[in-house]
Amino acid sequence: MYKYDQYDQAMVDARVEEFRDQCRRRMEGHLTEDQFKPLRLMNGLYLQLHAYMLRVAVPYGTLNGQQMDALADIADKYDRGYGHFTTRQNIQYNWIKLEDAGDILADLAKVEMHAIQTSGNCIRNISADHFAGAAADELVDPRPYAELMRQWSSFHPEFTYLPRKFKICVIGADKDRAAMKLHDIGIQIVKNDEGELGAQFYVGGGMGRTPMIAPMIREFVPLDQLITYAEACLRVYNRYGRRDNKYKARIKILVHELGKEEYTRQVEEEFQHMLDQGIEPPFAELERIRPYFADPAFETGLSDDIDRSDPDFALWVDTNTHAHKAPGYVSAVISLKPVGGIPGDATAEQMHLMADLAREYSFDECRVMHTQNIVLPHVKKADLYALWQKLEAAGLGTANLDQIGDIIACPGLDYCSLANARSIPVAQKIAQRFEEKGQSNTLGELKLKISGCINACGHHHAGHIGILGVDKKGKENYQLLLGGSEGEDTSLAKITGPGFDEDGIVDAVEKATEVYLNEKQEGERFLDTYRRVGMAPFKEALYG
Amino acid sequence: MAELISENPAEALASGDVQFRFRDDELVSDPAVTVDAFVGQSNAVAVRIEPGDDARELLPHLDRIALVEVNFPAYTDGRGYSAARILREAGYAGELRAVGDVLIDQLSHMKRCGFDAFAPDAPLNEDDAKAAFDRWPHVYQSAADDRTPIWNLRHER
Numbered sequence: 001m002y003k004y005d006q007y008d009q010a011m012v013d014a015r016v017e018e019f020r021d022q023c024r025r026r027m028e029g030h031l032t033e034d035q036f037k038p039l040r041l042m043n044g045l046y047l048q049l050h051a052y053m054l055r056v057a058v059p060y061g062t063l064n065g066q067q068m069d070a071l072a073d074i075a076d077k078y079d080r081g082y083g084h085f086t087t088r089q090n091i092q093y094n095w096i097k098l099e100d101a102g103d104i105l106a107d108l109a110k111v112e113m114h115a116i117q118t119s120g121n122c123i124r125n126i127s128a129d130h131f132a133g134a135a136a137d138e139l140v141d142p143r144p145y146a147e148l149m150r151q152w153s154s155f156h157p158e159f160t161y162l163p164r165k166f167k168i169c170v171i172g173a174d175k176d177r178a179a180m181k182l183h184d185i186g187i188q189i190v191k192n193d194e195g196e197l198g199a200q201f202y203v204g205g206g207m208g209r210t211p212m213i214a215p216m217i218r219e220f221v222p223l224d225q226l227i228t229y230a231e232a233c234l235r236v237y238n239r240y241g242r243r244d245n246k247y248k249a250r251i252k253i254l255v256h257e258l259g260k261e262e263y264t265r266q267v268e269e270e271f272q273h274m275l276d277q278g279i280e281p282p283f284a285e286l287e288r289i290r291p292y293f294a295d296p297a298f299e300t301g302l303s304d305d306i307d308r309s310d311p312d313f314a315l316w317v318d319t320n321t322h323a324h325k326a327p328g329y330v331s332a333v334i335s336l337k338p339v340g341g342i343p344g345d346a347t348a349e350q351m352h353l354m355a356d357l358a359r360e361y362s363f364d365e366c367r368v369m370h371t372q373n374i375v376l377p378h379v380k381k382a383d384l385y386a387l388w389q390k391l392e393a394a395g396l397g398t399a400n401l402d403q404i405g406d407i408i409a410c411p412g413l414d415y416c417s418l419a420n421a422r423s424i425p426v427a428q429k430i431a432q433r434f435e436e437k438g439q440s441n442t443l444g445e446l447k448l449k450i451s452g453c454i455n456a457c458g459h460h461h462a463g464h465i466g467i468l469g470v471d472k473k474g475k476e477n478y479q480l481l482l483g484g485s486e487g488e489d490t491s492l493a494k495i496t497g498p499g500f501d502e503d504g505i506v507d508a509v510e511k512a513t514e515v516y517l518n519e520k521q522e523g524e525r526f527l528d529t530y531r532r533v534g535m536a537p538f539k540e541a542l543y544g
Numbered sequence: 545m546a547e548l549i550s551e552n553p554a555e556a557l558a559s560g561d562v563q564f565r566f567r568d569d570e571l572v573s574d575p576a577v578t579v580d581a582f583v584g585q586s587n588a589v590a591v592r593i594e595p596g597d598d599a600r601e602l603l604p605h606l607d608r609i610a611l612v613e614v615n616f617p618a619y620t621d622g623r624g625y626s627a628a629r630i631l632r633e634a635g636y637a638g639e640l641r642a643v644g645d646v647l648i649d650q651l652s653h654m655k656r657c658g659f660d661a662f663a664p665d666a667p668l669n670e671d672d673a674k675a676a677f678d679r680w681p682h683v684y685q686s687a688a689d690d691r692t693p694i695w696n697l698r699h700e701r
């Protein structure tokens with residue numbers, strides 16, 4: 001894992017001081033609320049329906065035990081004993097007092113954490129594959145590149161007042177587990193024919209009210225030009241991205257309006273110019289960062305056998321573990337989606353437990369997934385049973401990864417001031433319905449995602465089944481979408497037809513799964529069946 | 545870069561006066577003309593860039609410019625930061641003045657992008673501004689100023 005040196009620490013400490021100073025000037029009346037708002041946002045502080053919300057950055061989703069403990073302590077000390085892991089691999093607290101914010105940032109800085117640029121129209125925290133450095137199918141660990149970009153994007157003087165927020169994601173495997181093409185910039189680290197590593201750039205993806213899949217604009221950027229190329233992408237956006245209409249301000253609209261070719265031409269021109277400007281970090285910096293992400297000391301000669309005599313355990317192993325590159329190891333997913341729970345929430349005690357388990361079983365490392373679960377990346381197969389028993393005892397052993405109960409849901413009307421409808425109760429009802437039917441396993445991989453409004457924080461466009469909360473004459477109403485995917489086969493979901501009320505949407509989801517079970521052919525997932533048979537049979541069942 | 549010079553105590557400043565300057569040459573007081581007017585007219589020495597203007601239009605004329613004002617009608621519009629860097633990257637060495645909605649918390653970034661004079665609509669508290677200019681002990685990335693990025697400090701020997 002990356003460790004701060006004196007410079008990183010000095011920068012984070014300076015930020016805490018800056019924020020304390022901004023709070024002071026706000027309280028003394030030197031800053032108006034309008035002037036203060038973007039400053040607090042750039043430190044992750046939103047004003048929500050009931051209180052301030054604080055979003056803490058988890059760079060590329062990676063945490064050690066001490067950091068997870070610190071997150072738990074913040075939940076206990078400054079919030080109501082829990083926190084919410086988000087689809088951008090961060091954590092949010094929902095009940096924060098403004099006057100505590102400076103102290104929280106100081107507590108975070110002690111464990112090399114911060115809330116810098118977790119909001120605002122700047123480059124946000126950079127996300128990455130949650131199985132980075134562990135997955136059997138990975139080419140390289142994307143996190144050294146994400147860390148280099150973290151440094152480059154922190155307090156970037158030119159790109160702090162962009163037209164709109166800017167999200168970057170880096171992956172290092174062909175299988176995309178991070179919705180890379182749904183980011184403003186998605187980067188895949190690839191190898192060229194000469195065997196050299198480079199960065200493949202996808203620009204202009206996003207969700208929100210105009211979902212778009214990012215087109216590839218450069219097949220191969222040499223690693224010693226990575227930062228310069230990113231800088232060129234951003235400068236063209238900063239200069240020409242729309243600022244007249246907030247809803248058209250994301251880079252996806254610029255790329256769409258200019259066309260991919262013209263945008264690319266402008267970037268390449270800026271890039272050629274910038275190559276002479278000395279922007280690129282010394283290559284030695286990447287070489288300094290890389291060893292921090294080197295493999296931990298895996299034991300060798302381990303057995304791959306798992307004792308499956310306990311059927312509940314066997315089920316959990318089948319759903320919640322992921323193939324590891326080292327023999328005898330797996331990545332184990334801790335589900336934060338117990339039936340009836342709030343997707344992504346964890347209590348302080350659960351966080352402390354996860355920290356302990358990371359230390360005991362996973363080389364002191366855990367990851368936040370964009371599906372709002374936690375991964376222990378490097379667990380010995382021989383330890384799995386003991387690990388699972390401890391998870392079970394703490395209500396963290398739900399076996400539902402990527403199944404219908406593993407729902408992504410945004411905060412919705414329970415917390416969010418922009419919401420049209422509640423997301424959390426719908427998620428709870430759907431999970432309960434399928435739990436009662438005992439169907440979760442029969443349905444297999446089925447990604448269900450719920451957003452409480454068109455902003456799409458819950459990724460509904462990318463759900464095999466998506467649900468979008470809308471306002472219908474002052475009543476909460478839910479539209480059903482089918483056929484989205486965020487993986488290597490990224491696609492955007494389509495609306496089935498008229499919306500449903502809260503109970504109606506639960507029934508509608510059930511009907512859609514019945515169509516699948518009737519139509520499915522050998523080996524097909526819900527998504528495969530939908531892609532083969534199309535929308536018609538689903539429409540028939542829903543509205544016929 | 546020259547030391548910070550506060551032109552006048554904040555109380556004595558009118559809206560739009562230069563309050564802070566990192567140059568020791570004479571303040572340019574010629575009125576700034578628009579980019580269009582400047583490009584079409586040979587005798588002006590001061591020009592004002594609005595957010596929608598392309599700073600690169602000025603590049604053929606840099607040798608006759610003594611002052612570029614970059615206007616920030618709203619501090620949330622960050623196009624002026626790119627305009628400033630583009631001018632400095634092209635070798636412009638004259639005064640680069642941030643005007644308009646220039647506030648404390650943008651000063652250090654503006655300075656990094658090459659601004660060396662600041663004329664806020666509303667004069668700023670001098671102590672707060674000085675603290676803001678000195679805020680960052682280090683910088684991560686290279687920009688239009690002469691500060692050495694952290695990643696160069698790390699590998700210097």
Ligand code: HEM
Pocket residue numbers: 046048085086087088092164167205206207208209250409410411415416417418455456457458459
């Ligand atoms: C409760 C406070 C929140 C507010 C006010 C809020 C606001 C917004 C807005 C306005 C957008 C649309 C931006 C655009 O399209 O330009 C958006 C998108 C998004 N938000 Fe949120 N959000 C909140 C919470 C969350 C949470 C909790 C998560 C993660 C679980 C999240 C993740 C995202 C993602 C992934 C997108 C869409 C992807 C994209 O196009 O960037 N947001 N949010």
Ligand code: SF4
Pocket residue numbers: 410411412413416417418419420451452453454455456457458
């Ligand atoms: S999707 Fe809408 S309701 Fe849900 S968190 Fe985002 S802004 Fe709020």
